[in-house]
Amino acid sequence: MKLHMAVVTALCIGLVCGVASVQGYAQGAQITVYNPMGAPPPIKMKAMAPRLDTIDGKTIYLFSSGFPNSENFLAVLKEWFADNHPKVNIVIPGTGLAAVRAEVNEKADAVFFAVGH
Numbered sequence: 001m002k003l004h005m006a007v008v009t010a011l012c013i014g015l016v017c018g019v020a021s022v023q024g025y026a027q028g029a030q031i032t033v034y035n036p037m038g039a040p041p042p043i044k045m046k047a048m049a050p051r052l053d054t055i056d057g058k059t060i061y062l063f064s065s066g067f068p069n070s071e072n073f074l075a076v077l078k079e080w081f082a083d084n085h086p087k088v089n090i091v092i093p094g095t096g097l098a099a100v101r102a103e104v105n106e107k108a109d110a111v112f113f114a115v116g117h
Contacts, residue, residue: 056087058109063097065115074114 052058062077064070071092078090091108093100104111 052110055085055110059089059091059107060110060112061100061104061108062090062092062112063114064092065113067114070114077112077114 060081062074064074074092078092081088081090093103097104097111
């Protein structure tokens with residue numbers, strides 16, 4: 001109970017101090033407020049990669065977005081490919097794209113990024 005009273009008292013004191021400082025600005029002083037969203041740079045459009053004629057015999061890399069349980073989704077997706085397209089080689093590297101970029105450029109026919117929320 002004492003802690004509750006101390007918190008309420010501190011909040012009231014803070015509120016009174018805040019109101020006193022705002023009243024000083026209300027007497028004709030100007031303040032500048034900036035938009036925190038800013039202006040994003042323009043988007044440069046890129047063409048999509050051409051579609052593969054077939055995925056049989058191809059190597060597809062699956063990358064996690066880092067969202068919770070995305071690695072579980074990729075494991076299920078790998079099982080789906082094994083059941084439905086057994087001729088496809090699925091690779092799920094343990095690291096991000098930057099760490100295996102050379103390997104992906106050399107060996108991958110396609111890359112799947114599990115992005116989402």
